Amino acid sequence: MKRSNRMPEERAASVTVSATLTTAATRGRRPATALAAALVAACGLSATAGPASAAAAASEPAGSLTAAAAVPPFYTPPAELPDANGTLVRTEPLPLALSLPGIDGPLPGTATRLMYKSTDSAGRPLAVTGAYIEPAAAWTGRGPRPLVALAPGTMGQGDQCSASLALEHPIALNEGSVSVGYEALAVYRILSRGVAVVLTDYAGLGTTDRVHTYVNRVDEGHALLDAARAARTVAGATVTSTSRVGLYGYSQGGGASAAAAELQRSYAPDVPLAGTYSGAPPADLTEVMKGVDGSSLAAAIGWSVNGFRQSDPALGPVVDAHLNAAGRAALADTSTMCVGDALLSYGAVSSTEWTSDGSSVSQVVDAEPRLKSFIDAQRIGTLKPTGPVRVVSGVNDDMVTHAQVRRLAADWCGKGADVTYVPVNLPSLGEKNIVNHFAPLLTDQGTAISWLVDRLSGKATTSNCWMLPVLP
Numbered sequence: 001m002k003r004s005n006r007m008p009e010e011r012a013a014s015v016t017v018s019a020t021l022t023t024a025a026t027r028g029r030r031p032a033t034a035l036a037a038a039l040v041a042a043c044g045l046s047a048t049a050g051p052a053s054a055a056a057a058a059s060e061p062a063g064s065l066t067a068a069a070a071v072p073p074f075y076t077p078p079a080e081l082p083d084a085n086g087t088l089v090r091t092e093p094l095p096l097a098l099s100l101p102g103i104d105g106p107l108p109g110t111a112t113r114l115m116y117k118s119t120d121s122a123g124r125p126l127a128v129t130g131a132y133i134e135p136a137a138a139w140t141g142r143g144p145r146p147l148v149a150l151a152p153g154t155m156g157q158g159d160q161c162s163a164s165l166a167l168e169h170p171i172a173l174n175e176g177s178v179s180v181g182y183e184a185l186a187v188y189r190i191l192s193r194g195v196a197v198v199l200t201d202y203a204g205l206g207t208t209d210r211v212h213t214y215v216n217r218v219d220e221g222h223a224l225l226d227a228a229r230a231a232r233t234v235a236g237a238t239v240t241s242t243s244r245v246g247l248y249g250y251s252q253g254g255g256a257s258a259a260a261a262e263l264q265r266s267y268a269p270d271v272p273l274a275g276t277y278s279g280a281p282p283a284d285l286t287e288v289m290k291g292v293d294g295s296s297l298a299a300a301i302g303w304s305v306n307g308f309r310q311s312d313p314a315l316g317p318v319v320d321a322h323l324n325a326a327g328r329a330a331l332a333d334t335s336t337m338c339v340g341d342a343l344l345s346y347g348a349v350s351s352t353e354w355t356s357d358g359s360s361v362s363q364v365v366d367a368e369p370r371l372k373s374f375i376d377a378q379r380i381g382t383l384k385p386t387g388p389v390r391v392v393s394g395v396n397d398d399m400v401t402h403a404q405v406r407r408l409a410a411d412w413c414g415k416g417a418d419v420t421y422v423p424v425n426l427p428s429l430g431e432k433n434i435v436n437h438f439a440p441l442l443t444d445q446g447t448a449i450s451w452l453v454d455r456l457s458g459k460a461t462t463s464n465c466w467m468l469p470v471l472p
Contacts, residue, residue, distance in 0.1 A: 108133070122311065149225070216378065274458075279448065327351075
């Protein structure tokens with residue numbers, strides 16, 4: 001079991017923007033970084049309720065930690081799991097915080113919390129949680145009511161950060177961190193089209209038996225496809241095995257939806273995949289690690305390394321040989337954090353501060369064949385995706401770097417895939433500014449959902465691979 005690394009006195013601070021700035025200041029962050037982090041937190045990603053204790057974190061081994069806050073008993077997996085992937089383990093009603101009464105039931109729909117069986121990248125069975133929402137709106141397109149399997153963007157690594165919990169508690173203070181359910185906007189927009197939604201929490205995010213394997217492409221792809229399978233057997237669900245399925249995700253979710261589109265043919269051929277939206281996918285983790293290093297989302301390096309160690313425990317000693325005390329503390333600390341905590345506690349941190357010889361984590365990976373081999377195996381773009389895909393990236397996104405997203409589109413085009421590549425050209429707000437990464441999510445979301453609904457209606461699309469040489 002994982003354990004908490006937060007001190008009791010750290011869990012009681014009030015959550016205000018002024019406290020946010022104070023926290024950032026006490027960690028020596030630049031005023032501009034502190035202000036940016038405070039604004040992002042106030043605008044709906046997350047906020048922290050107080051500084052985490054690096055000293056306490058340093059005493060805990062990474063990979064043995066739990067979230068900083070308790071989660072409901074529902075999220076504790078049983079000792080034994082069913083044999084078949086996508087089989088429901090348990091369900092319970094999920095009260096949506098943003099809901100209105102309607103003539104035919106609650107609006108935008110009726111939600112059910114899920115736990116279902118999946119298989120991780122090592123072939124081991126695991127329990128994954130999530131949520132299914134049956135829409136109140138009627139489906140007016142062709143065929144039976146379709147389903148969108150939604151892969152959340154980065155929520156963090158603490159169990160309290162899971163997207164299914166965020167549907168119930170959109171802004172939740174959890175013993176030292178505040179998680180905000182920003183994916184609700186996409187969920188509700190999809191439901192309004194009469195399309196059912198199933199959302200995955202991914203491996204280890206929510207479930208209390210393991211560390212979340214952040215950006216592990218196989219774990220995420222399997223979890224998303226198995227969520228689509230699980231949705232069919234939820235009591236009251238109108239989706240069936242013949243319902244068309246769409247995949248939707250941005251950022252971490254974009255990587256998960258892209259991976260699932262690649263894995264569907266071999267792992268879940270029974271999921272009738274009609275289309276995939278992949279926004280800002282971290283397709284090449286080597287490039288993405290360089291992009292987030294020193295950015296406001298530098299904690300993503302900690303989440304990634306923690307996840308790699310969970311996936312392959314043999315990598316633990318390889319990583320440990322390069323870490324100093326600050327690095328060990330950072331891995332332990334980030335393992336319990338949501339995005340807001342991470343923005344404020346580790347914003348603009350360079351991973352060179354975490355290693356014994358001053359190398360960056362990406363340099364350590366390059367120098368260690370076992371680490372490099374593991375990272376290379378996470379590359380998305382080596383397999384042809386099933387069905388049409390819409391790949392989107394901000395041209396000025398230098399965190400989840402635009403160049404590696406464009407390369408993913410080119411790789412898929414080279415394999416004969418039906419690719420719609422969309423570069424979003426918004427003004428840059430500065431080097432490694434998190435807004436450059438998240439703004440395309442909002443500006444493109446309506447068009448992306450309409451594109452996906454067209455695929456779920458059986459409408460054909462036309463690849464624009466031929467335009468790739470002239471697109472940015």
